Amino acid sequence: MQREIMTEKGGLRANLQSASAAAIGRAAALIRAGGLVAFPTETVYGLGADATNSKAVARIFEAKGRPSFNPLIVHVGDIRIAGIYAPLDDRAEDLAAAFWPGPLTLVLPRRPNSAISELVSAGLGSVAIRMPAHPVARELLRAAGRPIAAPSANRSGHVSPTAPIHVAEELADEVDMILAAGRSEVGLESTIIDLSRPKAVLLRPGAVTREQVEAVIGPVDTASGDPDRPTAPGQLRRHYAPSTRLRLNAETAEPGEALLAFGPALLAGRRADRVLNLSERGDPTEAAANLFAMLRTLDAGGHRGIAVMPIPEAGLGAAINDRLGRAAAPADE
Ligand code: TXA
Ligand code: MG
Numbered sequence: 001m002q003r004e005i006m007t008e009k010g011g012l013r014a015n016l017q018s019a020s021a022a023a024i025g026r027a028a029a030l031i032r033a034g035g036l037v038a039f040p041t042e043t044v045y046g047l048g049a050d051a052t053n054s055k056a057v058a059r060i061f062e063a064k065g066r067p068s069f070n071p072l073i074v075h076v077g078d079i080r081i082a083g084i085y086a087p088l089d090d091r092a093e094d095l096a097a098a099f100w101p102g103p104l105t106l107v108l109p110r111r112p113n114s115a116i117s118e119l120v121s122a123g124l125g126s127v128a129i130r131m132p133a134h135p136v137a138r139e140l141l142r143a144a145g146r147p148i149a150a151p152s153a154n155r156s157g158h159v160s161p162t163a164p165i166h167v168a169e170e171l172a173d174e175v176d177m178i179l180a181a182g183r184s185e186v187g188l189e190s191t192i193i194d195l196s197r198p199k200a201v202l203l204r205p206g207a208v209t210r211e212q213v214e215a216v217i218g219p220v221d222t223a224s225g226d227p228d229r230p231t232a233p234g235q236l237r238r239h240y241a242p243s244t245r246l247r248l249n250a251e252t253a254e255p256g257e258a259l260l261a262f263g264p265a266l267l268a269g270r271r272a273d274r275v276l277n278l279s280e281r282g283d284p285t286e287a288a289a290n291l292f293a294m295l296r297t298l299d300a301g302g303h304r305g306i307a308v309m310p311i312p313e314a315g316l317g318a319a320i321n322d323r324l325g326r327a328a329a330p331a332d333e
Contacts, residue, residue: 016168019136019181027179028143031056035176036063038153038167039140041132043103043186043207044160044292045167046075046150047175048140054117057149061119063174066156071122072149073105073190074129077141082106082129085114085147091217092195098216101133103186103207107194120149126196136181152189157241159299159327162187162292187289188319193220205319207288242299242306246328250307258303260294262287262311273303284316291320295327 017023019040027037034056037048047063049056051074061068076082079096086108088096095106110116110127121127132138141148152160153167153175161167164180172178191206193213201221202210214220244258253259253272261268261275263282269275276294278287298306308324311317 016164016178016180019179024139024143027140027177030176031144038175038178039137040134040181041137042134043190044162044184045153047153048148048150051120051147051149052115054119057117057119064156069122071124072120072151075148075150076131077138085116086127094216099208100131103190105130105190105192107196109196130190159292159295160189187291205322241327242295244299244303245305247305247307248324248328249310253307256304257307258298258301260306260308262309268309288316288320
């Protein structure tokens with residue numbers, strides 16, 4: 001069933017299909033034929049292609065306007081399939097057992113002669129692998145019978161999509177199909193742990209917290225180094241960026257600003273143009289799920305700026321603050 005969808009930008013047409021069994025079957029056939037399919041995961045929507053088909057993978061970079069030195073995550077439906085492409089050491093086995101399927105990506109050494117396209121690894125000797133939990137993603141992986149390379153389904157540097165309409169607004173003309181299944185439950189991209197070297201490194205915070213990872217494999221380093229020459233370009237100082245200026249840790253919004261609130265916000269929002277609350281009850285998990293959609297909405301509102309209330313670092317707060325910090329970084333850095 002092909003539907004015409006209307007977006008805030010007006011009248012976009014996209015091959016947006018609700019994720020019935022039949023639609024998932026068509027999506028799987030498209031993947032096998034080298035097509036591009038946007039699909040739901042529990043973190044954010046992904047822009048998927050057959051990870052073993054370099055031509056198809058090249059289309060991902062083209063569609064996103066993504067620098068080709070930025071490697072992609074390979075999605076698999078089963079831990080044994082991960083093992084075909086990368087050897088899993090004890091740490092990887094233990095983390096996979098604890099958190100897969102789920103919002104955790106492991107960077108592992110590539111097997112020599114791996115069938116995964118070199119483009120996916122962007123020339124690195126490693127490959128990032130994740131087994132998503134979303135039932136539609138899992139069924140798509142099963143039906144396609146291929147590992148699926150998928151970055152977030154947004155234009156490079158933009159905010160990640162947490163609903164099918166976000167994908168349609170940015171990539172309607174580039175994708176062969178958008179498999180729609182409502183909002184992404186987690187709302188932030190997966191946690192990335194680099195296990196390709198002796199000491200594990202947290203490359204990107206996410207829903208699986210550092211504390212949870214450390215409880216399984218012991219102490220984990222924090223990605224350091226030059227933010228302009230990152231190991232994971234998710235580390236770029238400015239990323240996940242709306243075009244409206246963000247003012248973080250704001251106590252109150254100034255006239256002309258919208259307020260992105262967290263917790264009770266009556267006073268902070270007094271002078272605001274508009275108030276959206278990430279979580280009135282101050283729950284970081286709820287806030288994470290709302291973050292990108294609310295940033296998009298406020299970014300489209302033509303406000304002078306967006307004031308963001310402070311968010312405690314506990315639990316998912318660390319990942320939220322990581323994304324907000326990058327979204328607020330000046331564009332010319
Ligand atoms: O939750 C997610 O991870 C989503 C969904 C769709 O699965 N995907 C996602 O992909 O966020 P993307 O491309 O937006 O972010 C992938 C990150 C990038 O920062 C990339 O640099 C890093 O993973 N990455 C991929 N392969 C890597 C590798 N071999 N070594 C280091 N970093 C890698
Ligand atoms: Mg992304």
